[in-house]
Amino acid sequence: MEYYLQLIINGLVVGSIYSLVALGFVIIFKATKVVNFAQGELVMVGAYVCFALTVQFQLPFLASFLLTLAFSIVLATAVERLILRPLIGEPIISVVMVTIGLSSMLKSFVQMVWGTQIQVFPAILPQEPFMLLGLPIAPVYVAAFGLSALLFGVFSLFFKFSSLGIAMRATAFDQQAAQSMGIGIKSIFALSWCIAAVVSSIGGIILGNINGINAQLGHLGLKVFPAVILGGLDSLLGAALGGLIIGVLENICEGAAKDLLGLGGFKEVASFLILVVILMVKPYGLFGTKEIERV
Amino acid sequence: MSMHKCGLFYTTYAAEDGLFRSRFQKLCLGLFLAAMLALPQLVDSYAVSILNLILIAVIGAVSLNLLTGMCGQMSLGHGAFVGVGAYGAAILSNAGAPFVAALLGGGAISAMVGMVFGIPSLRLKGIYLAISTLAAQLILEYVFLHASSLTGGANGLPVDPPQILGFAFDTDARIFYLILAVTALCVLAVTNVSRTRHGRAFVAIRDYHQSAENVGVNLFAYKLQAFGLSSFLAGVAGGLWSHYTMYITPEQFSMGLSISYLAMIIIGGMGSVIGSIFGAAFITLLPEMLNLLISSLGGIAPDLSAVIVPMKEGVFGLMLVLFLIFEPEGLARKWRLTKAYWKLYPFAY
Amino acid sequence: MNILQVMNLEVVYNDVVLVLKGLSLDVAAGSITTLLGANGAGKSTTLKAVSGLLAGENGKVTSGSVLYDGADTVRLSPEKLVRAGVFQVMEGRRIFEDLTVEENLRCGAYTQPARLFAHNSEKVYSYFPRLRERRHQLAGYMSGGEQQMLAIGRAVMACPKLLLLDEPSLGLAPLLVEEIFDIVRRINKTEGVSVLLVEQNARMALSLADYGYIMENGRIVMDGKGEDLLRNPDVQEFYLGLGHGGEKRSYHDVKHYRRRKRWLG
Amino acid sequence: YKVGLLSDLTGATSSVGTPYAEGIKAYVAWLNENGGIGGEPVELIQVDYAYNVQQALAAYKRFTSEGIVAMQGWGTGDTEALVKFVAKDKIPVFSASYSAHLMDPAKAPYNFTAAADYSTMGRAGLNYLRETWKESRAPKLAFMFPDNPYGTAPIPAMEEYAKELGFEVVGKENVDLKAIDATPQLLSLKKAEPDFVWTGGTTPSTAVIMKDAQKLGMTCTFFSNIWSSDENIFKLAGDAATGHFGLQGAAIYGQPSAGMDLIRKLTKDQPQMTHYVRGFVSAMVMCEGMKMAKAKGEVTGESIKAALETMRDFDPMGLAPAVSYFADDHRPNLSVNICTFKDGKLEFVKTTVLERKKEWLGL
Amino acid sequence: MNGSSPLLDVQEVSLTFKNVAALSRVTCRVDKGSITSLIGPNGAGKTSMLNCISGRYTPTKGKISMDGRELTGVPAHKRTGFGLARTFQNIALFRGLSVLDNLMVGRHSRLGYGLLASILYLGKARREETRHRRRVEEIIDFLNLSPYRHTIAGHLPYGVQKKVELGRALAAEPQLLLLDEPMAGMNLEETEDMARSILDINEEWGVTVFLVEHDMGVVMDISDHVIVLDFGRVLASGTPQAVQTNPKVVSAYLGDEDGLYKGR
């Protein structure tokens, strides 16, 4: 029993990383209706930039952290302007494909600048794990957990109560109508990408602390899909919880599939399998907004 | 002075409906086919093998276009459906089935699997469905790897080159004719579907599923048919692939393959059969061209090529982005424009 | 004093389709002006050209000018124009369906300081008591009329000086049409908002408006005071559906020939 | 002579594929400066296939149409996909995919490798651990590997050999190559208290395992295969790696030998990864085969293969255990370098040599 | 009234969404050969009623039958087989298909060949296509759509799109045609045109029409029978003359008496 309990805790802990990345994804979706397949690559680029500044340029961590955020903002603005804005109003598959193209470009960019070797992050956070119910937990995960909780709280309030947040949701629903309200949709788009890129870079920095970085780091983005879809694409709560749930499910499945079915390596598939089942029951995820379909 | 008709007039509906409406078009097609038939004799085996890869990709792309471009059901698992066909055909072939039977059998298995994974389309739409097909991709990859008694698991599965009536298609040039024939049939099949009842129903579902239902289209049945037919053809592509490469491993049917099929139909033009053909050629040729470029640069400036190598993936991404931004209707539109120009030539205005 | 002057406006869509071909009209400050015309005549295009929303649809003003309060606004972005007091209620309501009624109103008030929100929303709720009942409901689930009220409510929130209304009566029940028009009149009278109204419902529009324009094919073909236009026999025949004696025609009597009389313009 | 070089410079395995390809190129460049193959240079045609089988296939076709006589391959997927082609076209291939079934000429007549297969490595590791095991009870063994062709390849062979040696197998867990966390798998293993754990992934995934194991306070010793323990292990795992073992098919940079002196000269004392050394060796063995073929007559794919199969105890300048191939057995040797992780460095321990058992061929 | 056998019979139909009762115990009928109109304030449940009939919504309670055959429980796509076709309040054309193909989709349920025949496109499929194409061309002529035959529907002007939608519904050769606000957003000329088409469809083709419309000018003029809904209930039902003088209808829907002409 304790074994399963530990699996659950570990799942929550790892899931918080997924939540963190998923939140960035949902922010973009909520404000622009863009399904961003390059989320993982945004995370990766953030990690690399911070790495370059701290290790290659020997800047103090705080300085390089802030510079990384600044870089993310520049990158996000450029991406939004050059790549996504021309696609406003195109069908979903085009937008998906353009972000896939973007992910290739970002990956290639990282390989060109930093090569394909594994790079190691300086240890920013304390390494000494602490115990929770008999399970040692690395401080990195606590940081991820705290951060995703914080971001979730802040952005939930932001989207619910602030004018800007409401304007973002309005823009996502109908850009032209939003424009007619005097909402500057260009700045809304740029802003939402910036927010998401900043969140992602922070995620990248945390992730880099776990196991170094290489050009394959972006694969984490794939992990985020079960999380956001499970939670509902446009729900921050969904992203936060979805990440945790997927984390836990993966752990449980790993344990249970072993114990019960003798299947190995089930972890990776499990989350997707469960996802499909849940979607069949709740087609818009747990907290996603149902598309209003009236004729 | 004789009068030539300007523009095309049809006297029957059937004639208007024909695939190749003018004598000129028929002539072009004939010339094209003749050129294709002569090609293996004229170029080296590398070029023929690239053609083979393109033709197989054409089937995959055309079939994905049927599902995604025409019926509007985005699939991120097409590569895995190709894989199902590849394994299915390989297993049947190894069990002694004749090539044609193995190929069709592989397609049939793939069609069944595709329909099973099409079931979520009953309830899911748009990106939610896309993600559930991504699940199909990962689940199928898992099966390829773990059903080792059938698929050879990690070690992969060897296949013999195809044989029909004792004739072995064991060189690039020989198998080229076989692949060409199968590809032509598949393309014809999709073209036919696109201009008949089913194709129209697929587009109707894509454009407005509510009203499609009210004109009598059974949404679920037709979506399943789209999934089924699309994966059948994907399976045929897989069968050709496995018999062509003679050795299949799970890695060959990864998510990357699914994405490149999507790239093909995007670059070619969604919903357009001819576009899928262009797209398949483009995406297959792109890395080859880049590699050739890099090799030739390597001779001149080795340092430069080291920088360019990692750009390859970036170029792929950039192509995708540029096409989506500047030519969202893909190469198919370029083709239409060119055709329209030549049709009126020399009276183009 | 004209709050809006449109002079020789030409608008092109997608760089090819010329939709407005030298259109001119004026809106006197504090008045209701109506713009009538067939489908596709370019009425909505005119409004979008004024409010700056053309860019989103690949449309461009190629010549002519739009003077709002005496200043040319052709190059201004829609958000600047809203801040300057030009607000368009778009055709087809275009409410944000997955936002609540109140959130929709907050979008309308986006350019206004937050402290005015309570006061302005109170004003909207007094015009449309039904919206108050539904303030926390998702707007997408409301009926057509309620959505139209919300669309106008959003405009009220923005405190415009010039209100552009595009077919506000579309799909509304007769009672509601009347109600909406009453409210437009009230907004005009009590707040002094100038209104440029595009309508298919010529009878209502002309009886409400101080001045009217009739357009065909991208040009103004006739204009005059509201009541004058109402009495004009051509208008009566083609826009009001009255026979020559001024009595209502029956649809059974409309014969199969296609009437396609156009004013020369 | 033209030789194809299929490398992954941008794909999933590019972090190790790049140094490997560098090693190959360095050797060939050096050889060409020193007389080539009997006076004729070896021309490498390099293609990056981004770890994509279809591109590998196209690259191979390009190689053949340019008339290569031999090829340096790379990963599992592409090597397997080309097995039948190279057999038909009679092109010997040296690849860095050390699956046991590639060693069997009956199945893959034209495939060669310069290092022992994964199964042999695993066996050698077990052999060494058993030798050093002092306690009287049977040592407990567990496996952790990614669920992919490469990861699963040696497991059955190792399980069998472990039983033979008197290990008790207590668990098998999968850890994905891209895993950022191996806690659930380790938790499940922890119950079984293994003494030794095989890690058959890549360096990043091994590092994750070692770190998480240290965190969980596990005391087992890890021994990891050729791709999961290179110089990066310390960068990633820190001192969590200390004391564990890695298996190598070639020398570690700095391990003294004639070949190492050469490499030092060529790389101007820039430290290189063991993959570089292995690529170097692979090219050397291949070129040796070409030289032998040249000595007998024409250099063709067929003659290279024939020459290689007469190769006996060829010493690749001390950079790797001596290599011999037989017409019915393409295992280069059954010798594996065991090294340990100490003081932030890889340290050579010994070379374990196993008997060339017929029944192990291809398994 | 022409003929009194009910083609469509709605019995005690109720429809509730989470907490809204869109329809409550609605009973009404549409006589064969008639033009029957359904009017009522916005949100009264008119579209919901059409949706129940066409199978988009499933009534929570009650029964709908057509020509004596029970419709309840029949999936939407099978209802064309009962002779039912409809148009939508907001244009719901297949934007990517040509006008011709839109109408051919309208005939979908009348074409019988299967997927295999589609793939091969020989013999049977080809003959059927040609045969039905001929029929569709007649409808195109009837609605004066010939200039747009091969135009992509999404590129057409609003008024034409509305007509194409009507054409698509007609292509199914229905017995009962449900029209949801066909005149909305049209000017007088187009309204007259549309009204004329509806009358022709009714008179010449003998199609029964069930019309939802806010344009009282049209409704009162062309209907044989009018049903008024309010808050999901039948408020009144009868001849146009009877309905427009009904005080309940006036206060709930029409407003003052000239509300009648507010439509125009």
Ligand SMILES: Nc1ncnc2c1ncn2[C@@H]1O[C@H](COP(=O)(O)OP(=O)(O)OP(=O)(O)O)[C@@H](O)[C@H]1O
């Ligand atoms: N985004 C666009 N791209 C291309 N053409 C357009 C676009 N919007 C409108 N048009 C064309 O411009 C013309 C005028 O359109 P507009 O919407 O201004 O007409 P309208 O008078 O408002 O008609 P309605 O009464 O139908 O609202 C029409 O022929 C229409 O097809």
Ligand SMILES: Nc1ncnc2c1ncn2[C@@H]1O[C@H](COP(=O)(O)OP(=O)(O)OP(=O)(O)O)[C@@H](O)[C@H]1O
């Ligand atoms: N899918 C749905 N989910 C929830 N409520 C709905 C749904 N469809 C309709 N309603 C509600 O049912 C009621 C009736 O709506 P309906 O669309 O039938 O009105 P209507 O009479 O057609 O109005 P209008 O004249 O504006 O078109 C409304 O209150 C509406 O909010």
Ligand SMILES: [Mg+2]
């Ligand atoms: Mg308009």
Ligand SMILES: [Mg+2]
């Ligand atoms: Mg309605």
